[in-house]
Amino acid sequence: MATKTGPQRYPGASRANWYQDDYPGDPMQVNVVVLHTTEGRSLPTYSGGSMAPNLTAVPDLGAKKLKWYQHFDIETSSRALANKRGGVETNTLNVTQVELVGTCDPKTHKKWTAAGQAHIYWPDAPDWALRSVARFLAWMHEEHGVALAGPKAWPAYPTSYADGGDQRMSFAEWKAFKGVCGHMHVPENDHGDPGAIDFSTLMKYAKAELDVDDGDDTPPQTAPKPTTPKPRVPAYPGRKYFRDGVAANAHVLQLGKQLVKRGFGDHYRVGPSRTWGEADRLNVRDFQKSRKELRGDADGYPGPLTWRLLFS
Structure with a gap:
């Protein structure tokens, strides 16, 4: 029997059509x-x-x-x-x-x-x-x-x-x-x-x-240096902005837009807003589960590391 080696659910995937209970299948070590x-x-x-x-x-x-x-x-x-x-x-x-x-x-x-x-x-x-x-x-x-x-x-x-x-x-x-x-x-x-x-x-x-090297050994072409700097990770505003009961604010909307951009907006019915809610928490949780650095603390509330990884 193969040993399972990684997370078994793709973050954000729906289980509304789950068949494994009816067709258990065989364990494998996927490659x-x-x-x-x-x-x-x-x-x-x-x-x-x-x-x-x-x-x-x-x-x-x-x-x-x-x-x-x-x-x-x-x-x-x-x-x-x-x-x-x-x-x-x-x-x-x-x-x-x-x-x-x-x-x-x-x-x-x-x-x-x-x-x-x-x-x-x-x-x-x-x-x-x-x-x-x-x-x-x-x-x-x-x-x-x-x-x-x-x-x-x-x-x-x-x-x-x-x-x-x-x-x-x-x-x-x-x-x-x-x-x-x-x-x-x-x-x-x-x-x-x-x-x-x-x-x-x-x-x-x-x-x-x-950011994986594709193995191309062709020498890079000389290119002009970029005239604009790379966007910086926005400063982490603090965990207090991402709790139930906190007044609507721009930080929640900024977080939600970045979640959607990164492909972790499945729980929004319409889209992100300025008011923190359960959809925000579930989307943050899905992102945390997708990163091995965060998986042990995937509570859906963004800390400094979650913020940095999400925006970097």
Whole structure:
């Protein structure tokens, strides 16, 4: 039995569609993320959970953000891959699976567009969507050691479809693989998702989240020095401003705006305000849980370290 090595819930992810109680799965020590596309425009039912991944990312196109739903713990096997009897393990081979709501099929994209049905076509995903997926991958790298690397070939659908596609890994390649791949790379499967998603940009954004060197040995180009200084972390105003009963103030609004900017505003119904409330506390708690420096004291009330990490 594998030992769980990191936080099992992605900060801010909803558990409204939790399936692990009905389908317990197997414990794993994750070193792979598999990306899928749902080929639909809303959160799937997954046949009651019997075909569910670990997480689903649902676009809120108006707000330009992804709403995350978690169905299984990070290091518990989920059920979205074909896993043939007597073959190589897929769902249970150290894999966290993520479904991206939308399509990778150009024909479906054309049909939905003609019908006025809003959606994400993942080969041409908006920047905000790629950044949200990259933020998750950066978290998986930081918390579970999943390598920010993957296959070179991400062919467009339908070329990516079928078991015999050139990008499909052999059993030996799959067993040795560590990093991020697509459904179209997994053996024993014939699906072609997520198609020609912009994998290089995903990796660039994920590494930027962590300030990770991408290994490029090319000498840097000479560039003019910036004429404006880097923004400084605003001075910590003191914990007293972030307690129930304190009068409305600009510090609460400043904190809330930064939480939204960093992707931790899921508990706001409308948006941040000047009045401290439970939504603020829950959003701060989610941010604290996402940082190993803060996880032992994730009470939702920002201290000096929470403030510095949030604004830096």
